[in-house]
Structures are given as structure tokens and as C-alpha cells.
Amino acid sequence: MAKRLLLIDVDCGVDDAQALMLALAADDVEILGITCCQGNTTIENVCQNVLRVLYVCGRLEIPVHKGASRPLLGDFLHASHYHGHDGLGDAADPNAPGLDLLQKEHAVLAMLRIASEHAGQVSLVATGPLTNLALAINMDPTFSQKIKSLFIMGGNMESRGNATVCGEFNFACDPEAAHIVLNSFDCPTYIATWEFTYQNYLSWAFHDEWILQDTKKAEFMRKISAHSAAFTKDRTSKPGELWTSGFVSCDSYAMAAAVDENFVTGSINCGVSLELSGALTRGMMVLDTTDKLQKKHKAFVLTKCDMEKFKYLMMAALK
Template sequence: MTKKLFLIDVDCGVDDAQALMMALAAPEVQILGITCCHGNTTIEHVCRNVLRVLQICDRSQIPVYRGASEPLLGDNHSINASYYHGKDGLGDVPDPASPDLDYVQKEHAALAMVRIASEYPGQVSLVATGPLTNLALAVKMDPTFPQKIKNLFIMGGNMESRGNVTACGEFNFTSDPEAAYIVLNVYDCPTYIATWEFTCNNYLSWTFYDEWILQETKKAEFMRKISAHAAEFIKTGSSAIGADFNKGFVSCDSYAMAAAIDKSFVTEAINCAVSVELNGTLTRGMMVLDITGRLQKKNKAFVMTKCNMDTFKRLMMAALK
């Protein structure tokens, strides 16, 4: 079987870890590298969290690259998701066996992206589950980078102007609006976007969560520990990130990963040009869907609207086996 080649860019919080473990468990996927970006927590924590996930999955041979530690303009560096993921990004669970950061590669993440895509032209799927700073840097360093990758899967943005960190802004895009703008307007490869509303609309039940988390494996034990903080945050019904998020279990980043792994996962999508608002007082960081073609953009994206939840459940369960 020919392997699907993946590059994965993360700001490794709990749902990034869940998405990574989904990809690591997929026998048809070969991960060429994991690049780290600021976002849910500091870049140091992100790198260490990725190493922890690889360690628990016995896949420490996969190279990890440190990337951007702040947004392109540096004006949103105070945004983080410690309230949800914990200060360290993985639920603030002590881990005396945590790998040393010396295992992180010396090459910068954006340079590694360009190099790996050049080594496997037209073969690599890029999955981005955090702010898009590294992707913006990569295309600025090599304008042909988008033509070298096979496709791009993004968790980020919104399609109904519903925000989770501002009135109209989703976390990943609002963390670096300029980077999101560059990626959505410059990347011309096939692009698939799992938005905030899409993930919330396709939540999993807490019954499934319990079945998933209580599997008798070391991976499930790890996930039980790191997810406890986030699960409690959701169950307490915080309105800070939207009422729909409280209906069930939502592993946001895993939806983008599932789409990359199994093409049957996405059953309906809106194919249109997309962009990001940079100047609005209330709407900075909001993704804009150009349904009527007024932007006259050639590049279009597939904005996911419906999915096969049986496929998603299968991939989620396999992640912790």
C-alpha cells in the first residue's frame, strides 16, 4: 500500500494531541515531520507536548521542528488557551518522563516545510491545526511552496461569524490574522477547512467520550489525564466560547485530520473563495466566505459542512488503541 505522506503543523494542546494520535494510528499514513507553532501555549511547551505524544505512541523517530514563537506582527502574542488546555497545553499534568527539548531538530519549521515538500513534490498533505504563522513564513521564503504540496487541511476560521475568542473571531485565525490572510489568499493547492462552527455542529456524545477514554491502553490512560482539565471546562457550561461547545465532546483539530486521512469523511462542503478580515474593529480575524464571487478570486477552498460521523468515531477509537 502506498503511504499517504503528511506534514503536520500544530500548536499542541489537547485536541492537537488527539489529532496527532489519530494520524499516528492510521496505518496508511506516514508522517514526514511535525512542525510547532505558538498558539495554545508557548512554543517551548508546544515542542515538548509533541515529543510527549510521540513518546507515548512509540514514534519518537519522527522529526519535530520548532517554528514561530509569536504572530507575524507580534501584536496578538497574549492570546492563548490556558483556560481550556491548561498552562502547559496538556492539562497541567506532571510528567517526570517528559522528553528533553534537545530532541527537537535544529532546522526551523518553515525551512523544514519547504525542504520536505521539495523532496516529495506533489505528494505531501499538509495538515495545520494551529495559527498559520509557519505556513505564511514558508510561502514567503518559497513562493512555489503551495504548488509543491498535494493539498492543505486547516482547522480554523468560521463560516457564520461566530467567534470563540472575540465576537467574530476563531482562535487559530485570530491568533495571527495576517498569517491566515496570506495562506487563504496565496495558497492555490486544494484546500479543505474545518471551521469552528463545523466542529461544534458535529460534536460527539459524552457516552462516546467515556467509551473512548476508558479503553484499557497506555494511550487512553495518557488521554484521560491530559483531557481532564478540558473536559471539566466544557461540562461546566462556560459561555466564553459559545453555548454550542457545551453540547458534547468536540475534538476540533481531529476533524481536519480525519478529512486528510479518509476522503470519505467529508460528505458536503461549500466550494468558494475565502479570505480573512484584517481591519474590522469587531471582525478582525474573521473568515469571509465569498459565496457570490464578489472578490473575483481564482483560488477557492472547500469549507466543510457535513461529515460521516461513523468514520470519525472509528478514527477516534483507533487513536487510543
């Protein structure tokens, strides 16, 4: 059976690392390249973090490309409060591979090349701000026609924000880029929103079983996720906080959808766009459930998933 071909675009924080490890553990998946974008941390840290994940998983042969270092417009937004200043819980590793292992080819050029070389065969998974994707389609308007499918972790479907009042972090990091992608890509598009991920959380009991596996990968995960787990548990304990009561690896949901076609069990198929100018709603994803925008291209906004399958994929990631 032919392997699923993936091109993965990340702003590698803790949950990006978890998603990458999920994909790396899938036997029927081939990762053609990993492109990096600013977001959870600086572009240099993002690149370093991807190399650290590949090193732990013994997969340094996968090409890693440095991409956008800032959003198309506006200021740099980071998430060091959750991911740590380096993006991986500030769990420094003196043996981590250096940036000399990065490819010389820019991430956006690599995206265009890989899509052309494998036209109609590659699924693109985006777990960070969509800056690289927006740049790619602006350079080549046929880019999305060469992509088999697009899987995004980002946006929201109930106007609940985690970075701004109404904005999810990845889209709030670069609203213009998200707007370009949502309105320009015409390949099958699947979106794992912030609300979808926290409504389908895993228990902390599962989390503990997951990271206590007796493997080097699990040891690595224990180190890099300690900061974010403590942050989440602290938020959960505060009265009035709208926060999940369990463990959520946001980016892993989009990756699971790309890796296993049976993972998604429910979705809303509708036109989507992004608010750019609202004083309180800039960066908020808009679902056109009544088709007032009459967009030809509809996205699949995920609502339900097979949690037993998700647990299996997550456990396999650290074996």
C-alpha cells in the same frame, strides 16, 4: 498501496494531541515531520507536548521542528483556560522526553525542504495558527504548488467566534498569517471551521467509552483532557452560553479529512479571505459565496462528515 504522506503543523494543545494520535494510528499514513508554532501555549511547551505524544505512541523517530514563537503582528494569544498552562491539562510527566530531541532545522525550512523533496505528494495539515505556513510561502512563493493538499482547522463560516466576537482562536491568534495563507495558497484547500466542528460533536457517552479503553494511550488521554472536558461541561451548563452540548476534538476533524478521503460528505466550494481591520470582526473568515471577489482559487469549507467513520478513527487512536 503507497502511504499517504503528511506534514503536520501544530500548536500542540489537547485537541492537537488527539489529532496527532489519530494520524499516528492510521496504517496507511506516513508522517514526514511535525512542525511547531506558538498558539495554545508557548512554543517551548508546544514542542515538549509533541514529544510527549510521540513518546506515548512509541514514535519518537518522527522529526519535530521548532517554529514561530510569536504571531507576525500583534500580541501573543494563548488558551491556558481551556488547555491548561502547559497546553496538556497541566498533567506533568517527569518521564517526558526533553527538548534535546528536537531537530536543529527550523520548522519553516523543514517545510520548504520536505515539500521540495516530495513535490506533489505531501498533504499539509495545520491545526494551529498559520504563522509557519505564511512564513514559508513568503520565503518561497512556489511552496503551495509543491503541496498536494492543505487541510486547516480554523476560521468560521457563520461569524461566530470563540476567541473574539467574530474570530476563531487559530485565526485570531495570527490574522495576518491566516490572510496570507488563504490568499496565497493555490493547492486544494479544505477548511474545518469552528462551527463545523461543534455542529458535528460527539456525545459524552462516546467520550467516556473512548478514554476508558484499557491502554496506555487512553490513560494518557484521561490525564491530559480532564481539564478541557471539565471546562466544556461547565460552559455547557450555563444558560445563554453558545457552546456545544457534547465532546468536540476540533483539530481531529481536519486530521480525519486528511487521513480518510471518504470522511467529508459535504462542503461549500467558494473563495475565502480574512478580515484584518474590522473593530469587531478582525480575524473573521469571509466566505465569498456569491463570487464577488472572483478568486481563481476556491476552498472547500467543510459542512458534513461521516460521524461513524470519525468515531472509528478516534477509537483507533487510543488502542
